[in-house]
Amino acid sequence: MRILLATRNAGKLDELRRIVVKRGLGEVRVLGLSDVEDFPEAPETGATFEENAVAKAHDAAKATGLPAIADDSGLSIDALGGMPGVLSARWSGQHGDDEANLRLVLGQLQDVPDERRGGGFVSAAAFVVPDGKEIVVRGEWRGTIIREPRGTNGFGYDPIFVPDGETRTAAQLQPAEKDAVSHRGKALRSLLPHLQEYVEGQ
Amino acid sequence: MRILLATRNAGKLDELRRIVVKRGLGEVRVLGLSDVEDFPEAPETGATFEENAVAKAHDAAKATGLPAIADDSGLSIDALGGMPGVLSARWSGQHGDDEANLRLVLGQLQDVPDERRGGGFVSAAAFVVPDGKEIVVRGEWRGTIIREPRGTNGFGYDPIFVPDGETRTAAQLQPAEKDAVSHRGKALRSLLPHLQEYVEGQ
Numbered sequence: 001m002r003i004l005l006a007t008r009n010a011g012k013l014d015e016l017r018r019i020v021v022k023r024g025l026g027e028v029r030v031l032g033l034s035d036v037e038d039f040p041e042a043p044e045t046g047a048t049f050e051e052n053a054v055a056k057a058h059d060a061a062k063a064t065g066l067p068a069i070a071d072d073s074g075l076s077i078d079a080l081g082g083m084p085g086v087l088s089a090r091w092s093g094q095h096g097d098d099e100a101n102l103r104l105v106l107g108q109l110q111d112v113p114d115e116r117r118g119g120g121f122v123s124a125a126a127f128v129v130p131d132g133k134e135i136v137v138r139g140e141w142r143g144t145i146i147r148e149p150r151g152t153n154g155f156g157y158d159p160i161f162v163p164d165g166e167t168r169t170a171a172q173l174q175p176a177e178k179d180a181v182s183h184r185g186k187a188l189r190s191l192l193p194h195l196q197e198y199v200e201g202q
Numbered sequence: 203m204r205i206l207l208a209t210r211n212a213g214k215l216d217e218l219r220r221i222v223v224k225r226g227l228g229e230v231r232v233l234g235l236s237d238v239e240d241f242p243e244a245p246e247t248g249a250t251f252e253e254n255a256v257a258k259a260h261d262a263a264k265a266t267g268l269p270a271i272a273d274d275s276g277l278s279i280d281a282l283g284g285m286p287g288v289l290s291a292r293w294s295g296q297h298g299d300d301e302a303n304l305r306l307v308l309g310q311l312q313d314v315p316d317e318r319r320g321g322g323f324v325s326a327a328a329f330v331v332p333d334g335k336e337i338v339v340r341g342e343w344r345g346t347i348i349r350e351p352r353g354t355n356g357f358g359y360d361p362i363f364v365p366d367g368e369t370r371t372a373a374q375l376q377p378a379e380k381d382a383v384s385h386r387g388k389a390l391r392s393l394l395p396h397l398q399e400y401v402e403g404q
Contacts, residue, residue, distance in 0.1 A: 043313050044313070045313050045314065045315055047281065047318060079249065080283065080285050080289075081282065081283030081284040081285045081287060082283040083282050083283045083285050085283060087282075087310055090309070090310070090312070090313075091310065092306070092309070093305070093306055093308075093309020093310060093312070094309070103295070104294070104295055104306075106295075107292070107294070107295020107296070108289055108292070108293065108295060110292070110295070111245050111246070111247045111292075112247065113247055116249060
């Protein structure tokens with residue numbers, strides 16, 4: 001059985017493949033967007049992570065006829081009213097400029113005292129079956145926004161995020177360590193029972 | 203009787219003086235920070251407009267022994283979770299760079315559709331009497347964030363804000379028009395009964 005993960009990110013694909021195998025769903029083959037015919041990717045204009053994840057999964061399922069999983073993730077900072085949130089990847093106005101986005105957040109939080117620098121990575125993951133069910137779940141990973149970047153793993157805001165209970169930033173964790181506790185790992189694992197149910201119903 | 207308005211902004215001083223005279227409180231002399239001895243201005247690190255306004259009025263009253271009024275204002279955009287909010291003046295990471303702040307907001311809202319571009323200017327105004335009462339009120343001015351700046355009056359985000367019921371931006375209104383309907387005008391007028399009560403009690 002083939003399932004589409006609506007991403008071109010090889011890291012995300014590997015992560016879902018590992019999770020799926022661990023769950024004993026060895027018969028599921030996880031494809032990425034690069035494995036299927038091109039279809040126009042709509043811009044993410046939803047007001048919530050959930051809205052974006054569901055829309056992306058719907059588009060992918062509709063275009064390919066495959067059951068599709070999609071996620072939308074970002075950093076939600078308390079002192080910024082929950083932003084950058086759905087705008088995490090384009091916070092500086094430039095899409096995908098991780099360094100500019102991170103520097104802007106540090107500038108905005110410059111005068112925000114340590115006790116108000118809480119925040120969390122959030123991921124919504126949606127599972128959509130063509131003409132069928134639609135599930136969306138959320139994973140969160142709470143922590144603190146520090147004042148200077150540390151570490152080179154990961155991407156995005158990882159270098160300025162210290163998860164609760166850690167002294168290292170997310171960018172100083174090993175990828176497998178991060179998978180085990182991160183927002184997206186949590187969200188994807190929450191989807192698995194629904195994926196399993198669907199697989200067993202086929 | 204002398205009252206201190208904790209600002210160095212001549213426009214704000216003129217506005218409060220006009221409002222005070224209109225209310226029939228001709229005996230009140232409104233001083234600005236430039237009229238009193240220097241005192242260290244604390245950075246605004248509150249989580250809310252109210253917190254900042256009260257702190258600023260307290261500092262001013264304590265340093266001068268005068269009854270003091272202070273305001274804190276900003277633009278609260280729905281699609282940005284209520285931000286730039288208390289960070290309005292330093293949204294781009296650079297304090298007081300109106301053009302950079304405005305451009306950043308436009309970039310962040312680039313993919314936000316018209317129906318979700320609501321927002322409002324907010325002002326909290328506090329009145330603090332040395333060793334006495336403390337009042338804080340809020341004024342709001344709702345409208346829409348447009349996609350290109352228009353107009354040269356006002357300051358800050360005025361050129362991208364079209365108030366509800368208007369076709370012009372706040373930067374296309376005449377100063378007196380703006381006073382009559384704006385967030386800070388509303389907040390300052392809400393303070394007047396408390397100011398009057400205080401004056402009559404002396």
